[in-house]
Amino acid sequence: MSNLASVFSRESTPCRLQEQYDELLNNNPKLRRKDAADQLNVPEADLIDNQCGVRSVRLNKQFKEQIEALPTLGYIMSLTRNKAAVHERKGIYSNVKINGPMGLVITDDRKIDLRIILTRWAYGFAVAEETPRGERFSLQFFDKAGVAIQKVFMQPDSNTEAYIELVERFINPDQESALAYSNDSDRPEYADDTEVDAEQLRVDWNKMTDVHQFFGMLRRYKISREQAFRLAGAPNAIPISTTELERILNTAADTQLPIMCFVGNHGNIQIHTGQVETIKTMGPWLNVLDPEFNLHLLKPEITSAWLIRKPTEDGIVTSLEFYDAEGETVAQFFGVRQEGTPENPAWRELAESTLSEEITE
Numbered sequence: 001m002s003n004l005a006s007v008f009s010r011e012s013t014p015c016r017l018q019e020q021y022d023e024l025l026n027n028n029p030k031l032r033r034k035d036a037a038d039q040l041n042v043p044e045a046d047l048i049d050n051q052c053g054v055r056s057v058r059l060n061k062q063f064k065e066q067i068e069a070l071p072t073l074g075y076i077m078s079l080t081r082n083k084a085a086v087h088e089r090k091g092i093y094s095n096v097k098i099n100g101p102m103g104l105v106i107t108d109d110r111k112i113d114l115r116i117i118l119t120r121w122a123y124g125f126a127v128a129e130e131t132p133r134g135e136r137f138s139l140q141f142f143d144k145a146g147v148a149i150q151k152v153f154m155q156p157d158s159n160t161e162a163y164i165e166l167v168e169r170f171i172n173p174d175q176e177s178a179l180a181y182s183n184d185s186d187r188p189e190y191a192d193d194t195e196v197d198a199e200q201l202r203v204d205w206n207k208m209t210d211v212h213q214f215f216g217m218l219r220r221y222k223i224s225r226e227q228a229f230r231l232a233g234a235p236n237a238i239p240i241s242t243t244e245l246e247r248i249l250n251t252a253a254d255t256q257l258p259i260m261c262f263v264g265n266h267g268n269i270q271i272h273t274g275q276v277e278t279i280k281t282m283g284p285w286l287n288v289l290d291p292e293f294n295l296h297l298l299k300p301e302i303t304s305a306w307l308i309r310k311p312t313e314d315g316i317v318t319s320l321e322f323y324d325a326e327g328e329t330v331a332q333f334f335g336v337r338q339e340g341t342p343e344n345p346a347w348r349e350l351a352e353s354t355l356s357e358e359i360t361e
Contacts, residue, residue, distance in 0.1 A: 004137065004160070007167050008128050010058075010175050012051040017042065021052035034148070043146020043181050048125050058172035059124035063141070064098045066124065066170050067105075067116065070139075070152060071096065072162035077153040078112055080263055080270035084301035084330040087263035087270045088294040089113075090155065111292065113271040114150075120186070120267035121149060123179065126167040137163060141267075146181045149267035186266060191222040198231040205232050209313045226327045229306050240354040242305045245297065245322060246286055248333065248350065249279045257346055258336040261288075261295060264329065273336055295331075297322075302330050307354055315342045318351045 012018075017040070024036050033053070037044040048056050059066065070076070070093040077090045091111025097104045103116030122144040128137050137154040154163060204217055205228075218228060229237035252259050253276050261272040278289045288295035303325045310317050317337075322330045335347025 004128070004164065007126065007164055008055040008057060010051075010056065012055070015050055017046065017050050018052050021047060025053065037146075043142070044148055045123050045125075045142040045146030045179070046181070048127060048140060048142075049123075049179055054127050054129040056128070057126045057167060058175050059126060059139070059167070059170045060172045061122075061124070062170055063118055063121045063124065064103070066139070066166065067098060067103060068096050069162075069166050069169070072159060072166065073152070073154065074159040074162070075155050075157045077155060078114070078270060079151040079153065080114075080265065080268050081148060082263065082265045082328065082330060084298040084324050085263045086294075086296040087261070087272065087331075088296075089270060089272055090292040110271075110273040113273060115264070115269040115271075116150075117267050120144075124170075126163075126171075139166075143265075143267055144182045146179075147265070149265060150270075188222070190224050190227060193227060193231060196221055196223060196227070196231055201228065201231050202233075202236070205236055206311060208311050211310045211312060211317050214310060224327050225321075225329065226304065226306075226323055229308065236309050238307045238355060240305045240307050240320070242299075242302045242322065244305065244320075244354040245299075245302070246279070246281065248320060248354065249276060249286070249288065251350055251353075253277055253279050255346070255350075257344075257350065259347065260334040260336055262332040262334075263295070297331060301325075305354075307351055314340060316348075317343055318348050320351050320354065 020040055021036060024039060025031060033047055034044050037047050048054060049058065073093070075090065075092050077088055079086065079088045081087065089111060091107055091109065093105060093112055094107045095105060098118065101117060101119040103114070103118055105112055105114040105116070107113070120143050121141055123142045123146070125140050127140050128135055139152045141149045141151070143149055154160070201221060208214065218225065223231070256275050258273070258275050263270055272293050272295070274293070276288045276290060276293070280287050280289055284298055284300050286297040286299055301324050302322050304323045306321045308319045308321055317334070320333045324330055335344040337343055
């Protein structure tokens, strides 16, 4: 059996990017790697690949098999983020199902709950880095632009031998060739509002019997989520204040109301199901800081928010949804419910408390 030292034996060739990164960190030791990448105008994956502040090994592109091997690691922390939100959930991978380009992970205890779009995965690395608590090991996956899709962090109780086996099994034979990043956008072209039959959209919205039918409706009309909200209007989609987010989380914590929190990017969506307990604001960040669930929301980046009602066979399903200036989803919140059962009235009451009195009436 190899040891971790031999796994991370890849040579680090000194380069200008390493010098720039070290200089940046000397001036701001607490700078997040993603923010450092933004300031240096390079993809985050480029910092990982060039071993800026870390040791790294490239993995091959057998992402399906790599995900299927994650249960062997035991107890880990899974991290998924976008520009304004970071979602961290601890648990043990199980029930991994991958069918073509789509993957699904829903553990029996719902601690690890993922919706994976494998066609967006382009690069993978095993990573070792020094932290104030000692050396930390992870697997990190990026899209073709070098933007993080998902990171899996080993914990003190994780299976180190399984981690070594996974890295050795999926190591990329090419550790030296320059990686080619592409900024080609996968974002679809949307129809103009004036091209959409808003009346028919509202009819179709009210005909939904399952929340998942919403995605098909967006594709048929060639519109974004916020376009659909604007065009459908009340009572199905009502704008609310972005400042309501902190109150909602605090109220859910105070009343021990279980919620679902979705955070994703175009390659992965990660879901927390359960109560939240410790809510803290630190500078521009609104945080949930619980033993097995952490959520970090960058408040200045959240520019719009909506209360959404979708009809289903079990009644109305209510969500609170938050978006950035580019119309990208930051986070979504639902009440916890099982298929075939109505929405929790306590969640609906909390969600609808975000509405002004005149809208409620």
